Amino acid sequence: MDAFKETLIEELGTRTAFTIPLFGGIPVAESVVVSWIVMAVLIVAALLLTRNLSVRSPGKVQTALESAVQFLNGFVKTNIGSHWRPFAPWLGTVALYIGFANIIGIFGLTPPTKDISVTTALALMSMLLIYGAQFRYNGLAGGLKKFAEPMPLLLPINLMEVIIRPLALCMRLFGNVLGAFIIMEMLKFIVPAILPAVFSIYFDLFDGLIQTVVFVFLTTLFTGEGIKEEE
Amino acid sequence: MSLAIIAAGIAVFTGIGAGIGIGFATGKASEAIARQPEASGKINSALLLGCALAEGTAIFGFITALLIIFVG
Numbered sequence: 126m127d128a129f130k131e132t133l134i135e136e137l138g139t140r141t142a143f144t145i146p147l148f149g150g151i152p153v154a155e156s157v158v159v160s161w162i163v164m165a166v167l168i169v170a171a172l173l174l175t176r177n178l179s180v181r182s183p184g185k186v187q188t189a190l191e192s193a194v195q196f197l198n199g200f201v202k203t204n205i206g207s208h209w210r211p212f213a214p215w216l217g218t219v220a221l222y223i224g225f226a227n228i229i230g231i232f233g234l235t236p237p238t239k240d241i242s243v244t245t246a247l248a249l250m251s252m253l254l255i256y257g258a259q260f261r262y263n264g265l266a267g268g269l270k271k272f273a274e275p276m277p278l279l280l281p282i283n284l285m286e287v288i289i290r291p292l293a294l295c296m297r298l299f300g301n302v303l304g305a306f307i308i309m310e311m312l313k314f315i316v317p318a319i320l321p322a323v324f325s326i327y328f329d330l331f332d333g334l335i336q337t338v339v340f341v342f343l344t345t346l347f348t349g350e351g352i353k354e355e356e
Numbered sequence: 357m358s359l360a361i362i363a364a365g366i367a368v369f370t371g372i373g374a375g376i377g378i379g380f381a382t383g384k385a386s387e388a389i390a391r392q393p394e395a396s397g398k399i400n401s402a403l404l405l406g407c408a409l410a411e412g413t414a415i416f417g418f419i420t421a422l423l424i425i426f427v428g
Binding site: 134293296297300301303304338339342343346 | 401404405408415418422426
């Protein structure tokens, strides 16, 4: 039991992959290195998949890519409204990054989203997007007025939401990935063969993808809420 | 240490609320889809949002339990 507890505590912390020997040593966390791997995979995939694009005779890959982009654009359009254009690329990139980061546990690497710093950064960027868009498209006065909607009585609740939304986004992603990771470690400790592979399909693939969808969907919805015009 | 473990167990009880909430929401969503299959897209996205928010409580309880065990 003690060995089990030790492995759990060890898994809970973030390991340092290596230290840059500058200014007395800058520790580089494992999540950063795995993030680099995810970025490299995405960049190479983007470069390879977008070669030889053509208007007249699109190949199979191009058709698949186009329908994926179209799906993303349609999704953002229905949730954000007429100002959807600048948001789609950002949301798609975040979705790709979180999706890959969550399912990378299948390949034996530690998911970067298990590190609370990564999810905090993602949630803070979402917060900037939500409230930045609110002020960008409504002006300063209009953006402030949005906090008093649908009625001025809700002003304190809307102001509290500025903190609660990113906190909930961050904790939801972190808690889900960490929970799945801990359960997988427990399983690997108790039954080292076969059974973890079966559960990995649920905890790594299904849960990871669901959390990606939830994160992007909530960000889109909150952004849309701030800038949608009344009909 | 034993008291902390009991406290962590109580913190994880937040999962009950999330379970009931998500189950209820999913049941109602299937009823709605059965009644109006053409609106299933909108119902699904509303269900997903509701489930994500309801699940948040369970996650907060889980993180509290982890904090109690490993930090407190």
